[in-house]
Amino acid sequence: MGTPQTMLDKLWAAHEVQRREDGVSLLWVDRHLVHEGSHHAFAKIKARGLPVAEPELTFAVVDHYAPTRGRSRIADPQIARMIDTLRGNAAAHGLRIYDLDDPHQGIVHVVGPEEGLTLPGLLINCGDSHTSTHGAFGALAFGIGATEVAHVLATQTVWQRKPKSMRITVEGQLGAGVTAKDIALCWIARLGTDGAHGHAVEYAGSAIRDLSMEARMTLCNLSIEGGARFGMVAPDDTTFAYLQGRRFAPKGTDWQAACADWAALASDAGVRFDREVTLDAAEIAPTVTWGTSPEQALPITATIPDPADLPPEKAEASRAALDYMGLRAGAMLEGTPVDQVFIGSCTNGRIEDLRAAAAVLKGRKAVVPGLISPGSAQVKAQAEAEGLDRIFTEAGLEWVASGCSMCVGMNGDLVEEGKRCASSTNRNFKGRQGRGARTHLMSPAMVAGAAVTGRLTDVRKLLQGRAA
Amino acid sequence: MAGWRRHRGRAVSLPVANIDTDQLIPARFMSVPRAEGYGTYLLHDMRRDGAGALRPEFPLNAHPGASVLVAGRNFGSGSSREAAVYALVDAGIRAVIAPSFGDIFAANAVNNGLLPAKVEDAGFAALEAALAHAPQEIAIDIETRSITLDGAQFGFVLDDSWATKLINGWDDIDLTLNHSAAITAFKQKRGQTAAWAWPKEME
Numbered sequence: 001m002g003t004p005q006t007m008l009d010k011l012w013a014a015h016e017v018q019r020r021e022d023g024v025s026l027l028w029v030d031r032h033l034v035h036e037g038s039h040h041a042f043a044k045i046k047a048r049g050l051p052v053a054e055p056e057l058t059f060a061v062v063d064h065y066a067p068t069r070g071r072s073r074i075a076d077p078q079i080a081r082m083i084d085t086l087r088g089n090a091a092a093h094g095l096r097i098y099d100l101d102d103p104h105q106g107i108v109h110v111v112g113p114e115e116g117l118t119l120p121g122l123l124i125n126c127g128d129s130h131t132s133t134h135g136a137f138g139a140l141a142f143g144i145g146a147t148e149v150a151h152v153l154a155t156q157t158v159w160q161r162k163p164k165s166m167r168i169t170v171e172g173q174l175g176a177g178v179t180a181k182d183i184a185l186c187w188i189a190r191l192g193t194d195g196a197h198g199h200a201v202e203y204a205g206s207a208i209r210d211l212s213m214e215a216r217m218t219l220c221n222l223s224i225e226g227g228a229r230f231g232m233v234a235p236d237d238t239t240f241a242y243l244q245g246r247r248f249a250p251k252g253t254d255w256q257a258a259c260a261d262w263a264a265l266a267s268d269a270g271v272r273f274d275r276e277v278t279l280d281a282a283e284i285a286p287t288v289t290w291g292t293s294p295e296q297a298l299p300i301t302a303t304i305p306d307p308a309d310l311p312p313e314k315a316e317a318s319r320a321a322l323d324y325m326g327l328r329a330g331a332m333l334e335g336t337p338v339d340q341v342f343i344g345s346c347t348n349g350r351i352e353d354l355r356a357a358a359a360v361l362k363g364r365k366a367v368v369p370g371l372i373s374p375g376s377a378q379v380k381a382q383a384e385a386e387g388l389d390r391i392f393t394e395a396g397l398e399w400v401a402s403g404c405s406m407c408v409g410m411n412g413d414l415v416e417e418g419k420r421c422a423s424s425t426n427r428n429f430k431g432r433q434g435r436g437a438r439t440h441l442m443s444p445a446m447v448a449g450a451a452v453t454g455r456l457t458d459v460r461k462l463l464q465g466r467a468a
Numbered sequence: 469m470a471g472w473r474r475h476r477g478r479a480v481s482l483p484v485a486n487i488d489t490d491q492l493i494p495a496r497f498m499s500v501p502r503a504e505g506y507g508t509y510l511l512h513d514m515r516r517d518g519a520g521a522l523r524p525e526f527p528l529n530a531h532p533g534a535s536v537l538v539a540g541r542n543f544g545s546g547s548s549r550e551a552a553v554y555a556l557v558d559a560g561i562r563a564v565i566a567p568s569f570g571d572i573f574a575a576n577a578v579n580n581g582l583l584p585a586k587v588e589d590a591g592f593a594a595l596e597a598a599l600a601h602a603p604q605e606i607a608i609d610i611e612t613r614s615i616t617l618d619g620a621q622f623g624f625v626l627d628d629s630w631a632t633k634l635i636n637g638w639d640d641i642d643l644t645l646n647h648s649a650a651i652t653a654f655k656q657k658r659g660q661t662a663a664w665a666w667p668k669e670m671e
């Protein structure tokens with residue numbers, strides 16, 4: 001046996017075309033996903049007269065600007081133009097496009113796995129920072145900027161320096177009402193938004209093995225909010241069971257060969273990581289952000305921190321955050337009134353997320369308005385087959401089509417200035433959901449709890465006597 | 469893109485941590501074609517009031533000629549939107565000095581000739597102090613990784629490959645196309661050892 005390797009080592013070696021003297025690697029890209037925001041990159045290759053090198057490995061998805069209502073006639077000409085530009089580029093280069101009327105349309109990080117385009121052992125790039133989502137399958141998946149997107153389009157490769165390795169081990173059992181979202185917010189609060197900067201995070205431990213694929217995707221998705229461009233989980237039977245039979249997943253003898261290759265990807269026993277962090281699953285509570293950075297998160301049972309008690313480098317940012325959020329230091333986080341709710345996004349817009357929200361909402365009424373946008377048209381169809389849509393609409397929430405929607409507001413789904421939104425998304429940055437919007441990040445179940453009470457609420461109370 | 473080795477200009481301090489890409493350029497401006505310029509959208513919602521008028525006290529408004537920004541840790545965290553870099557570059561910024569940067573932002577910066585200069589906490593504190601009341605002349609040398617301000621010198625950290633790229637103004641596509649043969653060979657080998665890696669749609 002050679003020296004033990006991490007999953008990162010194995011994935012890196014499998015894609016390295018060559019390494020320069022300065023240590024930067026040229027990596028082969030197995031899947032390249034593009035969306036409306038890729039227009040800068042298409043313009044760059046057009047300016048050079050270059051074709052897309054591997055149209056077969058390049059897939060286009062309409063998501064960021066996708067209207068969630070009235071799709072047949074888009075009122076806003078800017079939004080229509082963004083979508084038309086993607087259509088034009090896909091047609092010009094012969095790319096498969098998941099357009100608005102496609103029954104498999106959705107958010108790029110939901111569609112990839114759903115279609116079996118995302119597989120263990122692949123290198124996956126997309127001009128979107130939440131590409132780390134796909135690492136949940138044991139893939140080397142990372143977000144890139146427009147210049148890099150143009151590079152991948154033109155060459156099917158990407159230059160990259162290998163990141164350091166970091167393992168976050170979560171042992172034990174999560175409590176009722178505690179989810180992958182809470183694991184992520186918990187470690188980001190502890191280490192900071194640049195806590196995993198320069199590292200590829202591998203999640204391990206019994207609590208991670210127990211997670212479904214949807215939950216693993218939520219966790220890997222949020223890696224970037226802790227500064228890690230890569231998040232990953234070793235593929236196992238949960239992974240294989242999710243993928244088998246998906247439209248683009250390998251079939252027959254290819255499937256057998258693939259499973260054998262994938263099973264060998266896990267980090268070898270005894271291998272050393274550059275950094276190790278350990279969490280106890282039992283200690284993680286439903287977690288909510290109170291500020292304007294994902295690291296400004298606390299258990300729902302906590303009080304809003306007083307900047308005077310924080311270390312000096314955090315105090316100023318906390319003061320500004322409380323001011324923006326309209327919150328008072330020392331008050332209980334639970335009970336903070338909210339104006340509206342949103343469930344959706346590539347973080348928490350999958351079928352399990354909707355089931356978790358429905359478990360709270362069933363037979364109850366929302367006391368604030370809210371929007372639920374499924375992560376894909378397939379998630380929407382599945383939810384409707386299960387009757388979840390009726391639970392939502394009977395609660396008084398709006399059930400709309402799939403897209404990025406209120407996660408980023410590019411399609412016009414915005415939170416108004418000064419309004420407070422309980423949201424299942426990934427960024428509580430100032431203005432993320434609209435200028436002056438106040439975002440509290442939390443799990444879909446917690447959002448559902450906030451809808452029912454009109455306040456930030458410990459959802460565990462609402463789940464008592466109900467199956468979570 | 470033209471490369472550069474040394475820059476002299478005015479540095480202005482923006483003493484805020486975690487200036488994320490959503491603040492650098494709010495999403496609603498991202499459908500603008502690059503040719504129209506992104507400079508006016510830089511830090512739009514911080515620089516302007518609700519009616520769109522410039523806030524006179526905001527450092528970049530008070531000192532419009534600045535070409536170097538000294539900002540708090542984790543600058544450019546968040547999304548991969550390269551428009552955040554376009555906004556800085558189009559507003560005349562050549563370098564951002566901070567204790568740390570978002571990984572994707574830093575890569576995007578280098579791809580557009582913008583220097584992400586990472587400084588130690590002590591150097592950062594000294595720079596902040598020197599700029600606390602007014603902008604100052606600053607000199608930056610990429611080759612020697614040095615910053616000179618008010619007679620004092622500070623070092624900064626920058627990956628060697630990024631320094632080479634900034635100095636030469638290199639474009640990766642040109643470099644990579646020189647490796648076409650190696651890429652083709654790699655693709656063939658991968659096709660044999662991992663045939664499953666090519667998407668085949670179910671019949």
Ligand code: SF4
Pocket residue numbers: 063064107108109128130345346347403404407408426
């Ligand atoms: S849902 Fe939000 S985070 Fe995810 S890809 Fe869309 S805009 Fe980005």
